[in-house]
Amino acid sequence: MxxxxxxxxxxxxxxxxxxxxxxRGKGLxxxxxxxxxxxxxxxxxDRAGMVHSRVGPGVSAxxxxxxxSFAEAEFANKISEFLESAFEKGEFKRLVVAxxxxxxxxxxxxxxxxxxKVVWAEVDKDLTHLPVEDLPEHLDHVLPx
Numbered sequence: 001m002x003x004x005x006x007x008x009x010x011x012x013x014x015x016x017x018x019x020x021x022x023x024r025g026k027g028l029x030x031x032x033x034x035x036x037x038x039x040x041x042x043x044x045x046d047r048a049g050m051v052h053s054r055v056g057p058g059v060s061a062x063x064x065x066x067x068x069s070f071a072e073a074e075f076a077n078k079i080s081e082f083l084e085s086a087f088e089k090g091e092f093k094r095l096v097v098a099x100x101x102x103x104x105x106x107x108x109x110x111x112x113x114x115x116x117k118v119v120w121a122e123v124d125k126d127l128t129h130l131p132v133e134d135l136p137e138h139l140d141h142v143l144p145x
Contacts, residue, residue, distance in 0.1 A: 006120060006143060007092035009079065010135070011099040011107065012128045013072045014038045016079050019132065020092065021143055028135055036082060038075035041068055076106035083115050096142055098123035 003023040010017045016036040019028040086092060095115065097107055101124045111119070121142035127135060136143075 004094060005092045006094040006096060007083070007086065008096045008135075008139065008143070009083070009098065009107070010127045010130075011079060011097070011103055012126045013068070013075065013100075013103050015128050016075070016082075017128065018082070018086075019135070028132055028139075030132055034082075036075075036078055038071055038078075041071040072103060072106050073110070076103070076110040079107055080110035080112065080115070084112050087115050087118065092118075094118055094120040096121045096123065096139065098125060098127050098139065100124065100126040 003026070006021045008019040008021060008028060010019065014037065018031040018034050020031060021028055083095065087095075095118050097104060097119065099107055103126075104122055104124050108116075108122070123139065123142060125138065127138055130138070
């Protein structure tokens, strides 16, 4: 029987690491040199904008943009594009996503329908600070490593 390859994404708002598990007892193998990094937030404003009414003296405030949320969404899109490409190449059949709750939501929203269907598990923890050797104890409930 051919082993089922599972891609594991370990991400936070600035870094994403990718690992592969090829079955029980095989452990987690980092994908050689594949780590993604987020671009720093670039939308800066010292305060919310104002819009003047075309007629009369009215002034309205414009909603303040959040550069951090925008950067996180862009990074989630970058992660999603990488996963889409890897899935189309047949590099994995199942997906496990481990990220902090907010970033997990961003990644979930960015995934295509095709990749969303192969999500095996989601872990709402930021595990990016851990070395690869320590990851199995945090993922053993979702993956037979």
